[in-house]
Amino acid sequence: MTDERNRRWTLALGVDEDEAGLSDRDQRLSSALTALYGEGEDAKKGKGGLGGSAPRVAKWLGDIREFFPSPVVQVIQKDAFERKGLRQMLLQPEFLATVEADVNLVADLVSLRSVMPEKTKETARQVIGKVVAALMERLERKTADAIRGALDRSRRTNRPRFADIDWPRTIRANLQHYQAEHKTVVPERLIGFMRQQRRIVDLDEVVLCVDQSGSMASSVVYASIFAAVMASLPVVATKLVCFDTAIVDLTEELADPVEVLFGVQLGGGTDINAAVAYCEQRIERPSKAHLVLISDMYEGGDAEELVGRVQRLLLLGVNVIVLLALTDTGRPSYDPHLSARVAAMGVPVFACTPDQFPDLMATALRREDIHAWAADADIKLVRGED
Incomplete structure (x- = not known):
């Protein structure tokens, strides 16, 4: 003392x-x-x-x-x-x-x-x-390419974009063109994946639910920029909801990311359960919806009700992802107990960088295994409680 x-x-x-x-x-x-x-x-x-x-x-x-x-x-x-x-x-x-x-x-x-x-x-x-503007220049193209084109791997094309080339098949198809003096294959025929053509009525919904408490400041900025980019793409329907103990729906402001940021009020408490309840109401087609909760999981509201609500969303078919942080560097501080309870339901819970986020969303939109994607990206996932 x-x-x-x-x-x-x-x-x-x-x-x-x-x-x-x-x-x-x-x-x-x-x-x-x-x-x-x-x-x-x-x-x-x-x-x-x-x-x-x-x-x-x-x-x-x-x-x-x-x-x-x-x-x-x-x-x-x-x-x-x-x-x-x-x-x-x-x-x-x-x-x-x-x-x-x-x-x-x-x-x-x-x-x-x-x-x-x-x-x-x-x-x-x-x-x-x-x-x-600088951040958009860095992130926009990769995000647009990744999300606009969740790849359809059941269909092939001989005129793929560079990012869509199936290199193992292309190399096997061009082995006869091996150049011994250069120790390489010169491909005359490219084989790649075709991109999905999505009908407007079949759009996936992406709801970014972002904790705007003071510790999440950098994550809020990045999430707002990604939401603005995704909202500009005709292949997904994007919503942005920020919260502390109050809830602010910034979906209508997404055309202007600066205006979005001026709608954020950093600081205050945290009621994750109330925010997820609001997002649940905004989801129109659960089987086509992806809820990305960006929060350190320090719940100031009803944690038991939150766990039950996430379980209900999963049963409805919503693809739920929890990001403990969306920042360039640093290990996030988070509530390990609540995070582990959510992870135990099969929800991927981890932190990722802005450069990883476009690939994460492309994986989510394809409904592929995000746990496997994270492992391949050397991302440490929160383990569920036994």
């Missing part, structure tokens, strides 16, 4: 972390507070302060969201606008010119939206638009 009291006083008084015996995490916490509230010698020595660097501000915003609950973060952000001139920095063209296409920065700007004046919001839209 004494050690904890000393730790709290050390963090409150802001003494020199290097001499205070603080852990690495507490030193980061102290630095985050000193950057905003540091005065006197620390400020003179340059230890605190946000400065005018966009990367430094992005890191600081990420730190305070990690260390403090949402109501406290709101207070700190308001203080930052008043004390450190972040409003002025966001309005500077120089800031826009130097900002990197970073998904975490988008999440930070979205979380700041509620404390921004209207003029600053417009500048933030420009920043978010720039980042979204």
Whole structure:
């Protein structure tokens, strides 16, 4: 108790972390507070302060969201606008010119939206638009190709797209064209898979149900972008539902991913059961539906009812997938007990990267074994409870 009291006083008084015996995490916490509230010698020595660097501000915003609950973060952000001139920095063209296409920065700007004046919001839209454009360029083509063309492996073609070439059959069919001097086969005839032609009345439904609590910020950004891409494709009917303890259906906004992100409210509690119940109501054809729940599974609502609801969806024929995170790096923090209970019903539960997501959706649309796909991709799945 004494050690904890000393730790709290050390963090409150802001003494020199290097001499205070603080852990690495507490030193980061102290630095985050000193950057905003540091005065006197620390400020003179340059230890605190946000400065005018966009990367430094992005890191600081990420730190305070990690260390403090949402109501406290709101207070700190308001203080930052008043004390450190972040409003002025966001309005500077120089800031826009130097900002990197970073998904975490988008999440930070979205979380700041509620404390921004209207003029600053417009500048933030420009920043978010720039980042979204870069991410769309990276992800759009692969997503469109993968989802537009869940492959029909029962039919073959001699004029396949490069991505659809059946290389084992093509090589066997062209062995007579082996070039010994080059040690390779020169194929004169390509063999590949034909793509399915889907009727509008037979479209698959994809419902992305996204946890917008603070810990899921990066996943929300990526999910919103993927939803916007899929909504632009005529081969699937896409819906986007974001939730904390409230539920926001952003399906009608999917034509504009920036507008989608401005409809997200990062932070707050988590009621997964209520969100899945809403999505259940939005599903029109269960046998053609895919529910992708993106959540760390820390349920603040009724966990027992959630498990029963997922079981009912499976019995109706809905293809349920749980993504614990949709991020570029890092191991997600998640509720292992609830995740294992859901996995025990046969639901694939795992984290994946944005680059893996298009292939995941193509596998889901073909109703192939996602457990096998994940194993082939070296993705660790949550094991079900015995």
